[in-house]
Amino acid sequence: MNRETACEVYRRLLEHYPVVGERRHFIDFANPYEALIQTILSAQTTDRAVNAVHDALFSRYPTPEVLARAEPEEVEPIIHSIGFHHAKARYIVGTARRLVAEFGGEVPQTMEELRTLPGVGRKTANIVLSHAFGINVGIAVDTHVRRVSKRIGFTNSTNPDIIERDLVALFPEEAWRDINYLLIRHGRAVCTAQNPKHEQCLVADLCRYYRALNAGE
DNA sequence: ATCCCGAGGG
DNA sequence: CCCTCTGGAT
Numbered sequence: 001m002n003r004e005t006a007c008e009v010y011r012r013l014l015e016h017y018p019v020v021g022e023r024r025h026f027i028d029f030a031n032p033y034e035a036l037i038q039t040i041l042s043a044q045t046t047d048r049a050v051n052a053v054h055d056a057l058f059s060r061y062p063t064p065e066v067l068a069r070a071e072p073e074e075v076e077p078i079i080h081s082i083g084f085h086h087a088k089a090r091y092i093v094g095t096a097r098r099l100v101a102e103f104g105g106e107v108p109q110t111m112e113e114l115r116t117l118p119g120v121g122r123k124t125a126n127i128v129l130s131h132a133f134g135i136n137v138g139i140a141v142d143t144h145v146r147r148v149s150k151r152i153g154f155t156n157s158t159n160p161d162i163i164e165r166d167l168v169a170l171f172p173e174e175a176w177r178d179i180n181y182l183l184i185r186h187g188r189a190v191c192t193a194q195n196p197k198h199e200q201c202l203v204a205d206l207c208r209y210y211r212a213l214n215a216g217e
Numbered sequence: 218a219t220c221c222c223g224a225g226g227g
Numbered sequence: 228c229c230c231t232c233t234g235g236a237t
């Protein structure tokens with residue numbers, strides 16, 4: 001697929017998805033510390049759930065230094081409603097302690113350093129870098145991104161590293177952060193693994209999978 | 218009942 | 228690769 005078509009896909013998805021009543025929204029990051037902690041907490045939950053806990057958490061633990069002195073057991077009830085609270089309480093306290101002990105209380109700004117923090121994987125590091133620091137570090141390929149990219153025709157590969165390389169080559173750097181989430185949203189809402197909703201799809205006319213489907217009949 | 222904008226661990 | 232960890236929204 002050429003860049004023009006890819007960018008047309010990007011434009012259509014960008015215009016549509018913020019408006020469609022998605023139940024998830026990007027967290028408004030106040031500072032890198034809060035951004036990091038909130039993003040760790042966001043794994044496998046809604047941002048609404050994380051936002052619901054925001055004030056209680058950060059009024060009690062406003063800085064990495066304060067959170068580092070806490071015990072996971074006392075943090076756990078505060079974040080209970082988001083789920084996975086047992087592991088996540090340990091993650092954020094452990095992360096705060098490493099920030100203080102090894103990074104001078106600051107959030108590191110490289111993928112390598114971020115990923116050494118407990119609870120921070122590729123996806124979380126990507127989000128923190130792109131949203132909190134404006135550093136574009138590529139596209140995190142999950143199952144949604146993989147499926148959608150293959151169907152539309154952004155890539156021919158099933159290898160996540162090659163898929164990322166193809167996507168990165170196809171979109172301008174400023175778009176990486178957004179295209180990442182647009183593909184995930186689109187994959188969940190419309191381009192589902194089973195019974196994709198072609199009637200609702202904004203980019204069906206540009207989609208390789210959809211065109212092949214119709215050509216066969 | 219079903220799904221989940223992940224990470225860690227086996 | 229597989230599994231587990233959890234509550235909440237729908």
